[in-house]
Amino acid sequence: MSQFLAYQVSEGDDGAYSGALINQSVSELPQGEVLIEVHYSSLNYKDALSASGNRAVTRQFPHVPGIDAAGRVIESSDNKFAAGDKVIVTGYDLGMNTSGGFSQRIRVPSGWISALPDGLSLKESMIYGTAGLTAGLCIDKLINSGLQPGDGKVLVTGATGGVGIIAISILAALGFEISASTSKDEHREKLIRAGAADVLDRSLFSEKNSKPMGKEEWAGAVDVVGGVTLVNILKTLRRGGSVAACGLVESPVLDATVMPFILRGINLLGVDSVEIPLKSKLDIWNKLSVEWKPKDLEGLCTEINFAQLSDSLDTLLNGNAVGRYILDVASE
Numbered sequence: 001m002s003q004f005l006a007y008q009v010s011e012g013d014d015g016a017y018s019g020a021l022i023n024q025s026v027s028e029l030p031q032g033e034v035l036i037e038v039h040y041s042s043l044n045y046k047d048a049l050s051a052s053g054n055r056a057v058t059r060q061f062p063h064v065p066g067i068d069a070a071g072r073v074i075e076s077s078d079n080k081f082a083a084g085d086k087v088i089v090t091g092y093d094l095g096m097n098t099s100g101g102f103s104q105r106i107r108v109p110s111g112w113i114s115a116l117p118d119g120l121s122l123k124e125s126m127i128y129g130t131a132g133l134t135a136g137l138c139i140d141k142l143i144n145s146g147l148q149p150g151d152g153k154v155l156v157t158g159a160t161g162g163v164g165i166i167a168i169s170i171l172a173a174l175g176f177e178i179s180a181s182t183s184k185d186e187h188r189e190k191l192i193r194a195g196a197a198d199v200l201d202r203s204l205f206s207e208k209n210s211k212p213m214g215k216e217e218w219a220g221a222v223d224v225v226g227g228v229t230l231v232n233i234l235k236t237l238r239r240g241g242s243v244a245a246c247g248l249v250e251s252p253v254l255d256a257t258v259m260p261f262i263l264r265g266i267n268l269l270g271v272d273s274v275e276i277p278l279k280s281k282l283d284i285w286n287k288l289s290v291e292w293k294p295k296d297l298e299g300l301c302t303e304i305n306f307a308q309l310s311d312s313l314d315t316l317l318n319g320n321a322v323g324r325y326i327l328d329v330a331s332e
């Protein structure tokens with residue numbers, strides 16, 4: 001197939017950004033060692049930012065977003081990969097300033113590519129996608145900081161979103177007791193099915209207060225929200241507890257004091273799933289493929305086609321996402 005379909009975002013004369021399905025040819029793809037036939041991509045908050053023209057994510061338009069892709073190698077000039085290999089690409093520059101996974105073809109450096117682990121299908125790898133990899137990294141960091149099932153409640157914020165719901169599912173599979181913070185009480189049942197013991201309104205965490213610390217509540221936390229919410233989590237972690245911070249949907253600002261750090265010995269663990277070494281991604285993919293795999297991974301996702309992509313990206317951008325969205329790039 002010399003021509004293939006890709007979802008390209010452009011800036012209109014009025015300064016508004018919109019996406020359209022276009023025909024592209026392989027010669028238009030960026031240079032790279034490995035050409036991949038994409039089977040599935042997935043939707044992440046960063047894709048919604050790119051598709052809405054956010055220049056902190058994507059500097060130049062027209063652009064094909066999609067920070068995740070899974071598919072089969074068509075050709076490779078690096079002998080680490082051969083035609084037919086099933087592979088996953090997440091992060092690095094894919095979909096940011098390199099043409100991304102909302103396309104039937106990508107061409108990328110071999111150093112960005114993970115072989116699909118046994119125990120995962122291409123579709124399952126995209127149900128996880130960057131969101132799942134990030135949730136896995138958060139949990140890995142919490143466990144390495146000493147968190148164990150039985151230590152007490154673990155809070156997950158942005159619970160109905162991609163990172164949140166996968167974090168809940170993995171933590172539940174590992175035997176942790178989870179409290180889920182959400183704005184969407186109508187999805188309470190879904191969060192309980194995913195493994196939350198308790199569902200809390202997110203307004204409980206988002207109000208600013210001047211107290212340096214609060215009652216000790218959480219043995220650990222996964223936070224995708226940042227801002228005042230993260231500050232309130234720091235104030236209410238139990239002695240020695242840790243929060244893995246990976247997101248900023250509320251705010252990137254952290255207006256905190258050192259008090260809970262120096263009086264309760266708490267830990268703020270930063271999580272990046274984009275630029276870490278490929279080996280670190282592979283370690284998490286291996287865990288996600290077997291021991292950490294939630295019972296109903298498919299139940300966490302909505303499968304969409306190109307025709308539904310624009311609306312789904314808006315849903316994410318507006319904070320209304322529920323679970324994971326995967327894009328079947330074979331269907332228009």
Ligand SMILES: NC(=O)c1ccc[n+]([C@@H]2O[C@H](COP(=O)([O-])OP(=O)(O)OC[C@H]3O[C@@H](n4cnc5c(N)ncnc54)[C@H](OP(=O)(O)O)[C@@H]3O)[C@@H](O)[C@H]2O)c1
Pocket residue numbers: 043044045046130131134157158159160161162163164181182183184202224225245246247248249250271272273274316317318319320321322323
């Ligand atoms: N560090 C990394 O490497 C990395 C990797 C992946 C993602 N991230 C970041 O993690 C965050 C979540 O990503 P995602 O893919 O899970 O996004 P998502 O699917 O859009 O989910 C985000 C969820 O956060 C909640 N939320 C939205 N706006 C909010 C607000 N103003 N205040 C509080 N909560 C709000 C909503 O859940 P409820 O309605 O249930 O509260 C929403 O569904 C993003 O900031 C993303 O950039 C970072």
